[in-house]
Amino acid sequence: MKLVTGPLSMFGAKTQIAIAEKGIDCEIEMVPFSIQHRYSPLHPEVERLNPKRQVPLLFDGAVQIFDSTQIFEYIEHKFPSPALWPAGTAERAEARLLELKSDEVFFQDFKTLMSAAGNTQTPEARVAIENMQGYYRAMDDLLASREWLAGSYSYADIAFLCASWFASILGGAPGVEFRHVGDWRKRMIARPAVNQTMKEISAFLSRNGIPAPVI
Numbered sequence: 001m002k003l004v005t006g007p008l009s010m011f012g013a014k015t016q017i018a019i020a021e022k023g024i025d026c027e028i029e030m031v032p033f034s035i036q037h038r039y040s041p042l043h044p045e046v047e048r049l050n051p052k053r054q055v056p057l058l059f060d061g062a063v064q065i066f067d068s069t070q071i072f073e074y075i076e077h078k079f080p081s082p083a084l085w086p087a088g089t090a091e092r093a094e095a096r097l098l099e100l101k102s103d104e105v106f107f108q109d110f111k112t113l114m115s116a117a118g119n120t121q122t123p124e125a126r127v128a129i130e131n132m133q134g135y136y137r138a139m140d141d142l143l144a145s146r147e148w149l150a151g152s153y154s155y156a157d158i159a160f161l162c163a164s165w166f167a168s169i170l171g172g173a174p175g176v177e178f179r180h181v182g183d184w185r186k187r188m189i190a191r192p193a194v195n196q197t198m199k200e201i202s203a204f205l206s207r208n209g210i211p212a213p214v215i
Contacts, residue, residue, distance in 0.1 A: 002027040003071075004045055004057040007204040010110075010166040011068040011103075012056040013197050017158050018072055020193035022079045031055060035208050069099065072155045086152050095150035102159040106135050110163060113170035120171035129172055136164075136174040136181050143180035147187070161188045165198065168213035169205070182215075189215045 003019060005012030007030050019026050031043035039046070042053060049057055050066040057064070058071045065074060076085055086092045109128035116125040139160065142149060149156045164174060164185065174181045188194050202212035 001025065001058070001060045002029060004029045004031060004043065004059070005055045006031050006033045006039065008033060008201065009055050010107075010162050011054070013162045013166075013201060014068045014155075014158055015056045015058070015071045016197045017162070017193050018075060018084060018155065020196065021084060021158075021191075022075060022082060024075065024079055035210075068159075069103065069155075072099075076155075084153070084155050084158070086150055086154055088151075091151050095154040095156040098149050098156035099154075099159040102156070102163045106132065106160070106163050106167070109135075110167045110170070110172065113167065113172050116170070118170060125171070132167060132172045133175055136178045139184075140174075140178040140180045143184050148184075157184075157188060158194075161185065161194060165213055165215070169210065173213065185215045 001024065003012075003015055003026055005016065005028065016028065019028075031039065031046060032041075033039055039053075039055075043055075045057060046053060046055060049064055052066070054066070056068060056071060057066045058074065060074075060078075063074065065071060072084070076083070086095050109131045112124050112128035113120070116122050116128075119125060120129060139149070148154065149160060164172075164181075167173065174185075176182070189198060198212075205212045
């Protein structure tokens with residue numbers, strides 16, 4: 001099995017953490033990436049396989065798939081233990097919805113911050129940060145009575161940790177008032193699979209003169 005990802009890919013980090021949590025023997029290939037030129041020139045496998053021209057990609061024999069959520073589903077079926085979706089039907093549905101919201105709702109404001117290139121004072125960036133704080137508030141309320149987002153530790157936690165961590169690089173960190181989110185992030189970063197992946201990304205940021213988030 002081989003995962004093709006990038007050194008500064010939020011979605012790639014999701015899959016790296018999941019693979020590490022399950023202890024899967026998997027080669028990790030980092031495509032060329034620079035702050036100045038990003039993924040240009042594009043890795044030929046990314047160009048061939050993914051119409052969205054993005055990492056991550058997963059190769060496993062005849063299986064060739066892209067999209068971090070699809071990779072989650074594949075490895076969960078192939079390596080069911082330790083389980084990273086909750087066992088209960090309702091709980092699993094909630095976890096899937098929370099994972100989707102991280103990728104499709106929270107991420108929309110993250111993209112706005114990326115476009116602002118670190119300038120958090122533009123009108124668009126200020127709205128995006130306000131939206132993010134509203135999202136953090138909802139997650140803080142959820143975590144007031146739970147250790148993990150969907151009850152048991154799951155892909156929902158992995159997805160939101162990556163989303164919030166990358167948002168923090170660009171000025172979208174959760175406010176200090178969201179104590180439950182802060183405690184949850186500390187629990188997340190204490191997990192070896194999460195810690196190792198974030199250390200690698202932090203090292204890449206440091207080499208490029210970009211401060212890494214502190215949790």
